[in-house]
Amino acid sequence: MSETIEPVSSPPATTSEAAFGEVVTLIRGARGRATRAVNAEVIELYWRIGQYLHQRIEADGWSKGTVEKLAAYIAQREPGRNGFSAQNLWRMRQFFRAYPQDSKLSTLLREISWSSHLHILSRTKREEEREFYMRMAAQQGWQVREVARQIDSGLFERTVLHPPKASTALRQLQPQAEQHFKDTYLLDFLALPDPHSESELHRSLLMNLGRFLTELGRDFCYIGSEYPMQVGGQDFMLDLLFFHRGLNCLVAIELKVTAFEPEHLGKLNFYLEALDRDVRKPHENPAIGLLLCTSKDHEVVEYALSRTLSPALVAQYQTQLPDKQMLAMKLHELYALSAPTTAQDAKKSAVRKNTARTPRHNT
Numbered sequence: 001m002s003e004t005i006e007p008v009s010s011p012p013a014t015t016s017e018a019a020f021g022e023v024v025t026l027i028r029g030a031r032g033r034a035t036r037a038v039n040a041e042v043i044e045l046y047w048r049i050g051q052y053l054h055q056r057i058e059a060d061g062w063s064k065g066t067v068e069k070l071a072a073y074i075a076q077r078e079p080g081r082n083g084f085s086a087q088n089l090w091r092m093r094q095f096f097r098a099y100p101q102d103s104k105l106s107t108l109l110r111e112i113s114w115s116s117h118l119h120i121l122s123r124t125k126r127e128e129e130r131e132f133y134m135r136m137a138a139q140q141g142w143q144v145r146e147v148a149r150q151i152d153s154g155l156f157e158r159t160v161l162h163p164p165k166a167s168t169a170l171r172q173l174q175p176q177a178e179q180h181f182k183d184t185y186l187l188d189f190l191a192l193p194d195p196h197s198e199s200e201l202h203r204s205l206l207m208n209l210g211r212f213l214t215e216l217g218r219d220f221c222y223i224g225s226e227y228p229m230q231v232g233g234q235d236f237m238l239d240l241l242f243f244h245r246g247l248n249c250l251v252a253i254e255l256k257v258t259a260f261e262p263e264h265l266g267k268l269n270f271y272l273e274a275l276d277r278d279v280r281k282p283h284e285n286p287a288i289g290l291l292l293c294t295s296k297d298h299e300v301v302e303y304a305l306s307r308t309l310s311p312a313l314v315a316q317y318q319t320q321l322p323d324k325q326m327l328a329m330k331l332h333e334l335y336a337l338s339a340p341t342t343a344q345d346a347k348k349s350a351v352r353k354n355t356a357r358t359p360r361h362n363t
Helices: 013-060 064-077 086-098 114-123 127-140 144-152 155-161 168-173 198-207 209-216 264-278 298-307 324-338 343-357
Strands: 184-186 220-231 234-244 249-255 285-293 312-318
Touching: 013 086, 013 114, 064 086, 086 114, 114 127, 114 144, 127 144, 127 155, 144 155, 155 324, 168 285, 168 312, 184 209, 198 209, 198 220, 198 234, 198 249, 209 220, 220 264, 234 264, 249 264, 264 285, 264 312, 298 312
Parallel strands: 184 312, 249 285, 285 312
Antiparallel strands: 220 234, 234 249
8 A cells, every 4th residue: 555645834934934034034143243253353353463563663673574574474374364464464553553552443443344444544644534434334334345435435525524404493303313414425326327317317216226225324214216195186206215213204305406496495395294294103203304406505505494494404416426636625724724823823722622611600
């Protein structure tokens, strides 16, 4: 008598998605923690080697030839180990000198990769510039290619020279919001013709949504394009709708392929009101609006935003890398203007700073 073998039944699809998905989440979480732990150990090792080399060079006069012999010795004793060439050993010493033992950035150093550190060290000049890119890379989870791109785009210079333009209402409702937005968004990855239409810009942004999200920032989550809203008996379409996890609010983005005009804010304000009344959930903060245009007059923007009652920002977008040399020159001029010109000016500046820090007591 032949025996019938019953096939093994697979779990229902819904059960698989829920139960199996949790296991995948655990695996990915463990892998991420392991990667961060390994990176922290590598950075710690390189910093300590850099410290040792610096001490030997200063105390014992180690030369370039000595470091080359050290690299050969490591290669002989640790075959198959990469990253210990003479050139990289010198970079470790540079790394230590840039961030000494008492550096306030000591914890932050371990949060980004060695390749990212090399880009930041070799392509920045000021301590505050290095700190800026390290913090951004850690907060936004940038890979080394994105770190290089942002340095090439002069993000630090652009941020210092042109902070984002926000309405009074936004600063009152969300004091931290300006930290999550830019004055200029670099969309060089779109490969748009010049000139281009709003539909071409819209379509290209959707085709490159991942890179656009990277440019916006890590906490932005995409919700929809041409998001439908009905008010009264009319239908309206919002260009792009996102959600910001850190600010806990919807973010409406309206696109303009012209220079900013004050009347552009009228429609954006209307969309924000509709979102707050009909879309926003009870636990969420009021929606924020971002008007993205090709260019803007800063004074016109300031006037337009000062009286609007909506939490909104006006920013411009660029489809080509800016002239970083020109940005650096402008930043140098700004620093020169703000720096004390004489010893007496420096003394007055120090007194003003100390006075500002000292709490006043009524007698």
